[in-house]
Amino acid sequence: MMPFVEVNERAAREIERGGLHVYAQNVKKAKADDGEWVEIRYGQKTLGYGFYSKRSSIPVKLFAREEKEPKEVIWERMGFAHGWKSRIYGDVYRWIFGEGDLLPGLIVDRYGDVAVVKNNTLGLERYLDTVVEVLSDHGVEHVLLRGEGQARLREGLPKRVEWLLGRKDRTIIEEGHARFIVDVSGGQKTGFYLDQRENRKELERYVERGDRVLDVFASTGGFGIHAAVAGASVEFVELGKLATELIGENLKLNGVKGRIRQGDALDIMKRLAEKGKKYDVVVLDPPALAKGKADLNRAKKMYFRINELGIGLLKEGGLLVTCSCSHPITPREFLGIVEGAAEKHGKNVQMLGELRGQAPDHTVYLPQPETKYLKCLFAHII
Numbered sequence: 425m426m427p428f429v430e431v432n433e434r435a436a437r438e439i440e441r442g443g444l445h446v447y448a449q450n451v452k453k454a455k456a457d458d459g460e461w462v463e464i465r466y467g468q469k470t471l472g473y474g475f476y477s478k479r480s481s482i483p484v485k486l487f488a489r490e491e492k493e494p495k496e497v498i499w500e501r502m503g504f505a506h507g508w509k510s511r512i513y514g515d516v517y518r519w520i521f522g523e524g525d526l527l528p529g530l531i532v533d534r535y536g537d538v539a540v541v542k543n544n545t546l547g548l549e550r551y552l553d554t555v556v557e558v559l560s561d562h563g564v565e566h567v568l569l570r571g572e573g574q575a576r577l578r579e580g581l582p583k584r585v586e587w588l589l590g591r592k593d594r595t596i597i598e599e600g601h602a603r604f605i606v607d608v609s610g611g612q613k614t615g616f617y618l619d620q621r622e623n624r625k626e627l628e629r630y631v632e633r634g635d636r637v638l639d640v641f642a643s644t645g646g647f648g649i650h651a652a653v654a655g656a657s658v659e660f661v662e663l664g665k666l667a668t669e670l671i672g673e674n675l676k677l678n679g680v681k682g683r684i685r686q687g688d689a690l691d692i693m694k695r696l697a698e699k700g701k702k703y704d705v706v707v708l709d710p711p712a713l714a715k716g717k718a719d720l721n722r723a724k725k726m727y728f729r730i731n732e733l734g735i736g737l738l739k740e741g742g743l744l745v746t747c748s749c750s751h752p753i754t755p756r757e758f759l760g761i762v763e764g765a766a767e768k769h770g771k772n773v774q775m776l777g778e779l780r781g782q783a784p785d786h787t788v789y790l791p792q793p794e795t796k797y798l799k800c801l802f803a804h805i806i
């Protein structure tokens with residue numbers, strides 16, 4: 425008999441609605457070993473198939489609605505995602521965005537002939553060779569597994585960082601008019617923030633030669649490099665050592681100049697304000713400050729403070745590009761925070777177009793609302 429997990433009515437409704445997660449409190453019975461591919465049942469009914477992880481707060485993740493082998497599901501889902509994502513982005517894209525691409529817990533970023541894999545699903549770890557097979561079938565020659573982070577430990581998966589195929593620690597990608605070094609081994613996350621690619625390109629449309637731009641929480645220089653390529657005079661603010669070094673290398677790579685300020689963004693913004701500095705454009709792209717509901721209030725205060733400081737550095741009628749990648753903060757709440765921060769300076773927010781989000785390769789799957797997480801506002805503060 426196939427291993428199975430029996431779920432309660434609540435989980436059954438959730439799955440029938442399109443959901444992919446079964447929470448621990450909704451599991452009635454499990455006849456399966458840790459990490460096994462299981463049938464998901466509600467009474468006599470089969471709801472689907474997925475992986476079981478007994479110590480996880482989400483012990484069952486659904487991967488298929490019909491009876492299939494995990495290998496088949498991986499080939500199908502990765503093939504589908506590759507099909508449409510490579511049409512828009514060539515060979516640089518987020519190939520798999522976990523739940524968004526219906527492979528829960530799996531992240532795959534492709535940078536040309538190099539791919540970086542992250543996995544937070546216990547059972548899927550046994551099938552990483554299938555993931556590598558699919559990648560190599562589409563021309564990827566180097567695959568790095570960066571199995572790090574808390575979510576992995578919560579699943580009972582140890583830290584595991586190793587090359588699963590070939591080895592290439594750094595590569596160069598093109599994005600609009602800019603080029604970037606991606607350090608897949610040492611860089612943050614998978615080496616680059618692909619989710620902001622459309623917003624970075626958008627910034628080029630607003631920047632003119634001679635504009636003064638402040639790129640805060642710059643990482644390897646994403647927004648600022650685009651602005652510098654468009655002719656702006658750019659200052660970067662970033663805490664990370666490797667990231668700031670890469671800003672320097674990215675400036676050289678693009679044949680442009682800029683000033684790099686390494687340190688805490690809040691301290692630096694306060695200092696700039698004390699010196700009376702003003703900019704035509706301020707970009708604010710902090711890391712995810714709220715990971716869950718528990719730290720929501722603290723995170724909101726932090727976003728408020730960051731935006732208050734950033735807005736204070738804008739020239740009259742300047743452009744604010746402000747982002748939040750915290751999924752628990754709703755678009756409405758985020759706009760409210762920015763509005764409140766502007767009010768502190770006696771100003772108002774004039775939105776330029778709609779509130780923007782993540783690039784389309786970071787697919788939003790509506791039954792899993794946390795897949796929609798990035799908010800990016802372009803606004804004049806007047």
Ligand SMILES: C[S@@+](CC[C@H](N)C(=O)[O-])C[C@H]1O[C@@H](n2cnc3c(N)ncnc32)[C@H](O)[C@@H]1O
Pocket residue numbers: 612616617620624641642643644645646647661662663664667687688689690709710711712749
């Ligand atoms: C979401 S990333 C920025 C991505 C970047 N805008 C891009 O397009 O590539 C956030 C960055 O903020 C940096 N960071 C985190 N805390 C910081 C702090 N207190 N001061 C300055 N930078 C910080 C992180 O090192 C990370 O590079």
